[in-house]
Structure formats: C-alpha cells, structure tokens
Amino acid sequence: MSRARPIADRLRRARRQCLLAAAGLLCCAPLQARPPGAPTAIDYVLKLRSMPQYQSNPARLSDADTRRQGSQVLVNSVGAAVRIPLLSHQTRLDLSGNIGDARYSDTRQLNHQPRQFTGALPWRATELFAGRLRYDYSDRLYDYLNRTWPERDMETRRRWEAEAGLRITDRLTLPLVSVFGGSSRYDVDASRTLYNRDESGWQAGARYTGLDRSWLAAGYRHNEVDYIDRTEAWRLQIDDRYRDDELFVAGEWDFSPKSVFEARVGWLRRTYAHLSARDTSLLTLDARYAYRHSPKTRLDVYAWRRPYSNDDSPDVVYSILTGGRIAMRWQATPKTSAWLSVARETQDDTRFSGLQTQSTIWRYGGRLAWQADRSWRMVFDAYRQREKGSSAASSYAQNIVRVGLEFRTDNSPSAPEDLFFTSQCDWRHVEYLLC
Numbered sequence: 001m002s003r004a005r006p007i008a009d010r011l012r013r014a015r016r017q018c019l020l021a022a023a024g025l026l027c028c029a030p031l032q033a034r035p036p037g038a039p040t041a042i043d044y045v046l047k048l049r050s051m052p053q054y055q056s057n058p059a060r061l062s063d064a065d066t067r068r069q070g071s072q073v074l075v076n077s078v079g080a081a082v083r084i085p086l087l088s089h090q091t092r093l094d095l096s097g098n099i100g101d102a103r104y105s106d107t108r109q110l111n112h113q114p115r116q117f118t119g120a121l122p123w124r125a126t127e128l129f130a131g132r133l134r135y136d137y138s139d140r141l142y143d144y145l146n147r148t149w150p151e152r153d154m155e156t157r158r159r160w161e162a163e164a165g166l167r168i169t170d171r172l173t174l175p176l177v178s179v180f181g182g183s184s185r186y187d188v189d190a191s192r193t194l195y196n197r198d199e200s201g202w203q204a205g206a207r208y209t210g211l212d213r214s215w216l217a218a219g220y221r222h223n224e225v226d227y228i229d230r231t232e233a234w235r236l237q238i239d240d241r242y243r244d245d246e247l248f249v250a251g252e253w254d255f256s257p258k259s260v261f262e263a264r265v266g267w268l269r270r271t272y273a274h275l276s277a278r279d280t281s282l283l284t285l286d287a288r289y290a291y292r293h294s295p296k297t298r299l300d301v302y303a304w305r306r307p308y309s310n311d312d313s314p315d316v317v318y319s320i321l322t323g324g325r326i327a328m329r330w331q332a333t334p335k336t337s338a339w340l341s342v343a344r345e346t347q348d349d350t351r352f353s354g355l356q357t358q359s360t361i362w363r364y365g366g367r368l369a370w371q372a373d374r375s376w377r378m379v380f381d382a383y384r385q386r387e388k389g390s391s392a393a394s395s396y397a398q399n400i401v402r403v404g405l406e407f408r409t410d411n412s413p414s415a416p417e418d419l420f421f422t423s424q425c426d427w428r429h430v431e432y433l434l435c
Contacts, residue, residue, distance in 0.1 A: 044082040045410040045417060049100075051075040053381075053402030058107055059145040064392040067149065072105040077114075081419035090124035096419035109152045114140040118419070130173070131164035142186065146396070153188040165207070174206040176219070196229045201244075213260070216251040221266075241273035246284075263287040268307075280318045282307035296331040302343075320348045323361075339367040359389040365400075379404040 056070045077100030084093040097117040104110045121133040135158075142153035159182035165173040181200040186192050205219015223244040230240040248266035255261065266284040285305040292298045302325040307318060323345030330338045343363040350356060365383030372378065383400045 041412070042082060042084050043410070043412040043415050044080065045408060045415040045420075047079040047420075048407045049075075049077045049079070049404060051077075051402050051404040053400060056399040057397060058104065058110055059149045060396050060398055061146050061149060062393050063395045063397070065146070065149075069106055071107045071110070073102060075100055075102045077101070079420060081416045083416040083419070088124065090122065090130070092122060094118075094120040094122070094416065094419055096416070098420075109150060110141065110145075112141060112152065112154060114138075116140075128167055129164065130167055131162070133163075134161045135159070142188075142191065148188045148191060151188050153186055153191050156185045158183050171209045172206070173208075176205050176207050176217070178203045193229050193231060194234065195227070197225055197227045199223060199225045205248075212254040214252055214254050216249075218249045219247075221246045221248060235274065239272045239275045239278065243271045243273075245269045245271070258292045260290045261288070262290075278317060280307075282318065298329045300327045301325070302327075316349045316351055318350055320350075322346050322348070325363075335371045337369045337371075339369070341365055357390055359387055359394060361385065361387045375408055377404075377406045377408070379406070 051074075053073050053075070054070060055073055057068050058071050058073070059068075061068045077098055079096070079098040081094075081096035084095075086092055095118070098115070100114045102110070102112055102114060115138065117135075117137045119135045122130075123132065124130045137156075137158050139154060139156045142148065142155045145153060147153075159180070161178055161180040163176070163178035165176035167173050179200075179202045181198070183198045185196055201221065201223035203219055203221040205217055207215060207217040209215045221244070223246075225242055225244075227234075227240045230238075234240065246266045246268045248264060250264040252260060252262040264284075264286045268282045268284055270278075270280050270282070272278045283305070284307060285303070287303045289301045290298065291300075304321065304323055306321040308321070323343060325341065325343035327339070327341040332338060341364065343361075345361045345363075347359045347361070348356060349358070363383070363385045365381065367379060367381045369377060369379045381400070381402050381404070385398045387394075387396050389395045
C-alpha cells in the first residue's frame with residue numbers, strides 16, 4: 001500500500017466536511033440584506049454560468065502529432081462565495097467554491113467535472129496577535145495532456161496554511177510565522193509515478209505597513225517536497241526528494257493615487273536528497289505595475305524571471321522562464337467593457353551536457369462584456385496561445401473562442417466578489433470565465 005494512502009483518505013474526509021459546511025452556510029445565509037457594518041451580517045454571492053466554446057487543440061498536442069483535432073465544449077458551472085464575520089470583521093470566515101460540467105463534442109474522453117474550493121479564516125486576538133488559516137482544493141484537467149494522450153489525466157491539488165504574527169506596533173509585525181503543506185495527485189499511472197507529491201514547510205519574517213496600501217516584507221522560507229511514488233530507477237535519474245531554502249524581499253508601493261508597484265525578489269537554493277549534481281542556486285523576480293488612467297481605463301504591466309530546477313527531465317539541470325505581460329481594461333459605458341492581454345515568455349533549458357535550448361510562448365486575446373443589469377452579464381472571448389520550440393515536436397498552438405452567459409445574485413453591495421479571483425483564473429481552465 002502506498003504510504004500516501006492514509007494521508008489521502010484523511011484529506012478526502014476533510015474536504016467532504018469542508019464542502020458540506022460551506023453548502024450548509026450558503027443555504028442558511030439570509031436572503032435579505034442586513035444593516036451595513038453589523039458584526040453579524042453575512043454577505044454572499046451566487047453565480048450560474050453557461051459557456052459554449054470552441055477549442056482548436058484541447059489536448060495541446062504538438063505540431064508533429066497527427067492526432068490533433070478541434071472540439072466544441074459546453075461548460076456549465078455554479079459558484080458561490082460567502083463572508084461570515086465571527087467576533088469582528090477582522091475575525092471572519094471566507095468560503096468560495098466552483099463546480100462545473102465540461103462536455104466535449106469530439107474528444108469525449110476529456111469530459112469532466114472541474115471543482116475548486118477555498119476556505120480562509122483571518123483572525124485577530126487583542127491588539128497584539130493576528131493571523132489566518134487557509135485551505136485550498138482543486139480538481140481539474142492536467143495542464144500537459146500531451147504527455148498522457150489519448151488518456152485523460154486529472155490533477156487534484158490540496159494546500160493548507162496557518163499564519164500568526166506579533167503586532168509590535170500598528171505598522172510592524174515581527175515575527176510573522178507560517179507553516180504550510182500540500183499534495184498533488186494524478187489519475188494516469190505514469191503521471192502518478194512521476195508527479196504524485198507531498199510538500200511541507202515553514203516561513204519566518206517581518207512585515208511593515210506604510211501609508212495607504214503600501215507595505216514591505218522580508219523573510220526566510222523553507223520547503224520540502226517528496227515524490228512519493230517514484231521508483232528506484234527514477235530516483236537514480238532525477239531523485240525523489242528535494243529541499244528549497246529561500247531568502248526574499250517583497251513589497252507594494254502606492255506612489256500616487258493612480259499608480260501602484262508591487263515586486264518580490266528571492267534567492268533560492270535547491271538541494272536534492274541523493275543527486276547533488278542537480279543542486280542549484282537561483283534568483284527569482286516577480287513585478288507588477290498598475291496604472292489607472294481614469295475611472296474607465298486601467299493598465300497592468302507584469303514582468304517575471306522564474307528560474308527553477310527541472311525535476312521531471314533526466315537531462316535538464318534547470319530552466320528559466322522570463323516574460324512580460326500587458327493587460328488593458330476599458331469601461332466604455334456603464335454596461336459595456338473591453339479587455340486586451342498580450343504576453344510573451346521564453347523558457348531556457350540548461351542541460352547536463354552544457355547544451356542550451358529555448359522555446360518561446362505567445363499568449364494574446366481579448367474580451368467584450370455587456371452587463372445587462374446587476375444580475376445578467378454576457379461575455380465574448382477570443383484567445384490564442386502559440387509555443388515555438390526547437391522542432392515541430394516541441395511546438396504547439398491552441399485557439400479558443402467562447403461566449404459566456406452569467407447570472408448572479410447577492411444580498412449586499414459589499415458582496416464578497418473578490419473571493420472568486422484566484423490564481424486559477426486562467427484561459428486554459430475551461431470552467432472559469434476569467435473569474
């Protein structure tokens with residue numbers, strides 16, 4: 001029996017309990033709005049979506065693969081979010097979730113029911129202590145279906161985190177400590193062997209809050225990853241455990257009423273359990289600049305350099321992802337809006353032989369949205385992703401066109417809409433309407 005089985009069983013039971021609790025809270029939430037500011041007021045929002053779409057290459061097969069074919073996809077989903085103040089608005093329970101049904105016209109083995117759930121408990125104890133508890137769960141199609149095609153592979157991720165800090169002053173929290181853990185599981189046997197993993201770690205640092213929303217943080221992060229099902233043969237080639245130790249500085253600066261700059265810089269040291277030749281030290285950078293030209297127009301610019309040790313290729317020591325993205329949103333009228341995004345990313349692989357290989361990825365698309373009233377919204381999206389590698393076998397293209405119809409209902413102008421915006425709001429996940 002796999003040593004991950006007892007942990008997986010406990011996590012499944014915890015997930016069912018969390019989902020049942022969330023459903024009960026949503027069902028019992030009062031339908032009438034309560035007085036604003038009341039500490040017992042419960043805010044909720046419910047969304048129903050239907051998204052017919054066309055995907056030219058849903059499995060993201062390479063240009064050299066003759067099995068490529070397009071498919072029509074119908075996705076219906078329901079999402080809900082609820083914010084429940086407990087002792088105060090600083091101590092509250094935030095719950096959100098989505099469940100959908102995706103049906104493909106041709107590649108029917110891709111039919112699936114994507115699910116996502118997030119629960120968070122920010123808390124405050126006196127003026128000195130504050131922190132949060134968080135749990136995330138998702139179950140969706142594996143991003144790299146070309147590795148398992150024609151079999152469908154699903155990826156299930158779970159992650160939890162507990163954080164606590166000592167507020168020395170209203171602005172300074174020191175120390176700020178967190179512990180975290182998680183797991184990733186796959187359906188296909190080959191993926192299970194290579195990628196099933198558990199992780200755990202901790203982080204310690206400090207955070208200083210300035211004027212408006214500006215803040216600065218620094219600290220040390222330790223993370224351990226265990227690929228629990230890798231065989232001895234794979235362990236000898238690419239190892240089955242590693243440890244990350246990182247020093248980082250992060251912050252956000254609101255330097256004008258219209259502009260904000262956010263960045264994170266880290267120095268990461270990865271150490272493998274058995275294959276010391278794969279050990280690397282890497283510099284990481286993530287940055288974002290947001291500019292609100294007017295109440296109708298917003299511009300976001302992103303840049304990143306994300307080196308990482310490649311832990312799933314026997315002959316690649318590490319890879320570097322370097323890229324940038326520009327996104328612009330224009331609120332043309334109170335009911336209509338337009339959105340445009342262009343991104344370019346390069347991946348440079350450094351191999352044990354010393355050979356350097358590179359691939360380039362372009363992602364661009366646009367959206368038109370019409371808000372008929374507070375409850376109804378219609379959206380039209382078009383998107384293209386193109387990866388160009390050293391050969392046709394390492395290149396692919398994917399085009400997506402979709403129309404979305406969304407109905408929402410809530411009980412308050414302060415409905416917890418922000419709980420729907422997660423790191424999973426991506427074009428490649430068909431269950432989301434870009435959140």
